[in-house]
Amino acid sequence: MRIALRVALFGFLMAAPCLLLPVPSAEAMHACIDCHKGLKEERLSRPVKKIADDYHMIRGLKCQDCHGGDHTAFDNKEASHSRAKGFLGKPKRQDIPAFCGKCHSDPRYMRKFNPKIRTDQVKEYYTSVHGQKLREGDKHVAVCISCHDVHAIRAIKDQAAWTYPIQVAETCSRCHADAKYMKDYKIPTDQLKNYEKSIHYEVLTKKGDISAPTCPSCHGNHGATPPGVDSVANVCSNCHAAVAELFAKSVHEEAFSDLGQPACVTCHGNHEVLKPSDELLAGGKDTPCATCHEENSSELKKANEIRTLLQDLAKGIDRAEAILTRAEHAGMEVGPPRFELIEAKDALIKARAETHLVKVKRIKTLTTPAVVIAEKTVKKGQELMVQLQFRRKGLAASLLVIAAALIGLFFKIREVDRRGPSG
Ligand code: HEC
Ligand code: HEC
Ligand code: HEC
Ligand code: HEC
Ligand code: HEC
Ligand code: HEC
Ligand code: HEC
Ligand code: HEC
Ligand code: HEC
Structure with missing residues (x-):
């Protein structure tokens, strides 16, 4: 027992100084990092300072995986930078794609890390x-x-x-x-x-x-x-497929391609794509329509018809929305008419997309029933407001009755009090 304790104590005393010695860090075990982090020239030490954020490090790669060389030749630049050990140094700008491509173009190598990465x-x-x-x-x-x-x-x-x-x-x-x-x-x-x-x-x-x-x-x-895109000018269709399909069916499709005008960008621009407004259909001098259509042309008259149809529906929806909001704030139940109005709103969204067909008839078939829904909703809203007034009048009447009863009670109590306890 005692002997065992002594041995343990002895062992501890012998080992203690070792605990005080610095443990070699991962960096210190790496010749490139160890030397480069101490180099005075900023361009030579910066890689080591930045590298903690590099995904290659996170995936276990180090300096030599990109640059080659010997990362075990401590304090020895020549041995570490050995061309025989594949040291590439700093790649020239023209060589950078191949430098990265050494790994990134090699599916066998890359798939060991990530089976789905592109190469x-x-x-x-x-x-x-x-x-x-x-x-x-x-x-x-x-x-x-x-x-x-x-x-x-x-x-x-x-x-x-x-x-x-x-x-x-x-x-x-x-x-x-x-x-x-x-x-x-x-x-x-x-x-x-x-x-x-x-x-x-x-x-x-x-x-x-x-x-x-x-x-x-x-x-x-x-x-x-x-x-999936042959030219940047056609890129919009990648995401706006439904609109692109409508445009492709329109008379504009052929007109634009004959004139070599890019489809979407001619009307919407490329970098400064704004939220479109119905005003684009007015066809004025400042609109892209002016490139091909003269003012007062039959086409622009049709375009203005389309614009009026859209705006009438939009105004109808706004009116319905406004009256329902008023009724709702007064505590009325507006769920069902709101629900019906969704159909009209959907029709407006659809009609705006269908402007790309530039067909008055198509817009009309969408907007006419939707305008009816919007008008019905306005009526429903008005009815709710009438009901509200009716309820308010009813409430006022019952308040009067209650007040009268209270006054009566007050006089009754006074009368009882005046008669005294013996009554
Ligand atoms: C003992 C110090 C030391 C070690 C170890 C060392 N380097 Fe260097 N390295 C330098 C110095 C100093 C330079 C400056 C250029 C020169 O003197 O060759 C340099 C330059 C470089 C350059 C730039 C070359 C150029 O053309 O500008 C790269 C890249 C580089 N080292 C990568 C590495 C890699 C990778 C390792 C490990 C495999 C490594 N170094 C190991 C000291 C070292
Ligand atoms: C993912 C690949 C990759 C890894 C990993 C990598 N480097 Fe580099 N390194 C490059 C490329 C590419 C350049 C060229 C940069 C340029 O042209 O500006 C470069 C440039 C350098 C330079 C020259 C800087 C200059 O501006 O002249 C040094 C020194 C260097 N690397 C050292 C290192 C050290 C040390 C490590 C490890 C801590 C390391 N590199 C890890 C790709 C890498
Ligand atoms: C003009 C800028 C640009 C250049 C040049 C560029 N990349 Fe990319 N790279 C990107 C963008 C942007 C992404 C994708 C980001 C996303 O998908 O969100 C990407 C993605 C990647 C990916 C992830 C996988 C993938 O393909 O989506 C790798 C790997 C990659 N690039 C490597 C390289 C290599 C190697 C080179 C040089 C041959 C290079 N990149 C040149 C901008 C660039
Ligand atoms: C030594 C091989 C090697 C070299 C050289 C190399 N890479 Fe990588 N790279 C990898 C590996 C491995 C991954 C991790 C892939 C993974 O796990 O998804 C990676 C990941 C990436 C990613 C992140 C990809 C993602 O899906 O998030 C980018 C971006 C990238 N590398 C760009 C570069 C660029 C730019 C260069 C040249 C300066 C380069 N690589 C040089 C091997 C390398
Ligand atoms: C290092 C600087 C640099 C960066 C970063 C850069 N480019 Fe470029 N890019 C250029 C130069 C220079 C040209 C050549 C212009 C020319 O020849 O007309 C160019 C050409 C282009 C072109 C062709 C223009 C034309 O019609 O000739 C496109 C498109 C482009 N870049 C898009 C991008 C995109 C998108 C990114 C970012 C993902 C990007 N560039 C990042 C410098 C850069
Ligand atoms: C919504 C798509 C889209 C976005 C986002 C976009 N571009 Fe473009 N870009 C285009 C189209 C379309 C062209 C015209 C191409 C043509 O005429 O063939 C273009 C043209 C260019 C050109 C050629 C010169 C010019 O201005 O006509 C450069 C350079 C360019 N874009 C860079 C950029 C940069 C940088 C960004 C980000 C700030 C960017 N693009 C964002 C679609 C886009
Ligand atoms: C990467 C997918 C993508 C590409 C490419 C793209 N868009 Fe968009 N676009 C969107 C998203 C997402 C929105 C916003 C959501 C929405 O309103 O549809 C949007 C919104 C719009 C709007 C406003 C819609 C509205 O109701 O207010 C217009 C107009 C538009 N894009 C036109 C274009 C044009 C023109 C191009 C080509 C130059 C283009 N887009 C390229 C994804 C894309
Ligand atoms: C002849 C001119 C013209 C062309 C060409 C055109 N648009 Fe439009 N676009 C319009 C007008 C006008 C509106 C607005 C309709 C409204 O709100 O009254 C619009 C609205 C839009 C909207 C918002 C409405 C919605 O459905 O979300 C998107 C997105 C859109 N366009 C994308 C495109 C795309 C993608 C292309 C190419 C395939 C394209 N446009 C071609 C004139 C055009
Ligand atoms: C690149 C030239 C071009 C541009 C820009 C253009 N159009 Fe047209 N548009 C035409 C041509 C050509 C026709 C006649 C097609 C036919 O009748 O064969 C046409 C036909 C029309 C029609 C009539 C469709 C029918 O049913 O008869 C309308 C409406 C119209 N365009 C509206 C517009 C509006 C609004 C704009 C602007 C937002 C516009 N266009 C921009 C070339 C263009």
């Missing part, structure tokens, strides 16, 4: 204007690290990633909104400014709805266009 980024990239110009030796175009950062490459799902939908417009615009940087090119630098005025930007940033498009949704991220 076509480099191939796609060379179909884009960026990729084509890089091949011609242009160093201003975007390469992988312009959009993904370097040494802090985050997962696509990470909200702080440069490519995350809410962030990516700023990423593209670091070049595209910089007039000085883009001065050698013949393209405008107003895309961000215009995009920020659009309904798409509003839905994306204010409602946080990431199904609304931002730069790469329309332009593609790696390839020239997103999948």
Whole structure:
């Protein structure tokens, strides 16, 4: 017993100094990190400072997986940077796609980490204007690290990633909104400014709805266009399929393609897509219609007919809505008429989409029954207000009766009191 205790105590005393020694950290066990973190030149130590946020690190990769070299050759730059050990150094800008593609274009390698990840980024990239110009030796175009950062490459799902939908417009615009940087090119630098005025930007940033498009949704991220689109001008149809189908059935379809006018963008714009209003149908000098239709032409007369039909329905719905709201605030039950009004509202939404057919008759078949519903709802609302007045009058009458009874009771009590307790 005693001997066992002594042995334990001895063992503890021998081991104690070891507990005070620093445990070698993961960094210290890695030659590249160990040396680079202490280097004075900012460009040489920055990679180590940034790397904690890099998804490659999170997935267990390290410096040598990208750069090559020997990460076990401590304090020995030459051995660590050994070309024989595959050291690549800093890639030239033109070589960056291949540098990343060493892994990202290798399905066998990538699927060990993620069986679903795509491995076509480099191939796609060379179909884009960026990729084509890089091949011609242009160093201003975007390469992988312009959009993904370097040494802090985050997962696509990470909200702080440069490519995350809410962030990516700023990423593209670091070049595209910089007039000085883009001065050698013949393209405008107003895309961000215009995009920020659009309904798409509003839905994306204010409602946080990431199904609304931002730069790469329309332009593609790696390839020239997103999948399923042959030209950026046709990209709207990817998301607005129902409207696109209506447009395709209209007389405009042929007219636009004959004149080489892009379908949606001619009327709605590309970056500054605003919430459309019925006024677009008025066909005035400032509308896109003026390119093809003269004022007072039969087409624009028809368009104005469509506009009137839509506005009449909209006004009817507004009136119905207003009276129901008044009745509701006064405590009346407005559930059933509200429910019926939904049908009229749906018809208006449908009719607005069907303006793309530019057929007065089609709009009429939708709006005529809906106007009837709206009018009925207004009547129902008026009836509710009459009932309300009736109830108010009834209430006033019963209050009078109660007041009279109370006064009577008061005089009765006084009379009893005056007679005294013996009564
Ligand atoms: C003992 C110190 C030391 C070690 C270990 C070391 N480096 Fe370096 N590294 C340097 C210095 C110093 C430079 C500056 C350029 C030079 O002197 O070659 C540098 C430069 C670089 C560069 C930039 C090359 C260029 O062309 O500008 C890269 C990339 C790099 N190191 C990666 C690594 C990687 C990856 C490892 C581990 C496999 C590593 N280094 C290990 C000291 C080190
Ligand atoms: C995912 C791949 C990847 C990983 C991992 C990676 N690097 Fe790099 N590194 C690059 C690329 C790409 C460049 C070229 C950046 C550029 O052109 O601006 C680069 C550039 C560098 C440079 C030169 C910086 C300059 O501005 O001159 C150094 C030094 C460097 N890396 C060191 C490291 C060290 C140390 C690690 C590990 C902590 C590391 N890298 C991990 C891809 C990587
Ligand atoms: C013009 C900007 C841009 C360039 C250049 C770019 N990417 Fe991307 N990358 C993106 C965007 C945006 C996404 C998608 C984000 C999303 O899906 O929400 C993405 C997604 C990815 C993904 C995730 C898988 C996938 O394909 O969706 C990988 C991996 C990737 N990029 C690697 C690369 C590589 C490698 C290069 C260079 C050949 C490169 N990227 C060039 C913007 C870019
Ligand atoms: C040594 C191999 C290797 C190299 C080189 C490499 N990557 Fe990766 N990359 C990976 C692996 C592995 C993953 C993790 C995939 C996963 O788990 O989904 C990854 C993930 C990514 C992701 C996140 C993908 C996602 O779905 O969230 C992006 C973006 C990315 N890499 C971009 C780059 C860029 C840009 C370069 C070049 C600067 C590069 N990679 C170089 C192996 C590499
Ligand atoms: C590193 C700077 C840089 C970044 C970041 C960048 N671009 Fe570019 N982009 C350029 C340059 C330079 C051109 C070449 C312009 C030309 O030749 O007309 C270009 C060309 C384009 C073109 C073709 C324009 C045309 O009609 O010629 C489109 C579209 C484009 N970029 C979209 C994007 C999108 C979308 C993003 C973000 C996901 C992005 N770019 C990020 C620099 C950049
Ligand atoms: C809703 C779709 C959509 C969005 C979002 C979008 N674009 Fe465009 N963009 C287009 C269309 C369509 C064109 C015209 C293409 C054509 O005429 O062939 C275009 C043209 C361009 C051009 C060529 C020059 C020009 O202005 O005509 C560049 C560069 C460009 N966009 C960059 C961007 C950038 C950067 C963003 C994000 C701030 C962005 N785009 C957002 C659809 C979009
Ligand atoms: C990535 C999908 C996507 C693409 C591409 C896209 N949109 Fe949209 N668009 C949306 C979403 C989401 C909304 C907002 C929700 C809604 O009202 O439908 C929206 C809203 C709109 C609205 C306003 C609708 C309303 O009722 O107020 C118009 C007009 C519009 N887009 C036109 C276009 C045009 C024109 C293009 C092509 C230049 C385009 N969209 C490209 C997804 C997209
Ligand atoms: C001839 C001009 C014109 C063309 C071409 C056109 N639109 Fe419209 N669009 C309009 C008008 C006008 C309205 C507004 C109707 C209203 O509110 O009175 C509208 C409304 C919309 C709306 C909102 C209504 C709804 O249904 O949500 C969307 C979305 C839309 N357009 C998308 C598109 C798309 C996508 C294309 C291409 C396939 C396209 N438009 C082509 C004129 C046009
Ligand atoms: C690119 C030229 C072009 C633009 C822009 C254009 N239209 Fe048209 N539109 C035509 C042509 C051509 C026809 C005649 C087709 C036929 O009758 O064969 C037409 C026909 C019409 C018709 C008559 C359909 C019918 O049933 O007879 C209406 C209504 C109309 N356009 C409204 C508009 C409105 C409103 C705008 C603007 C929001 C507009 N158009 C913009 C070319 C255009």
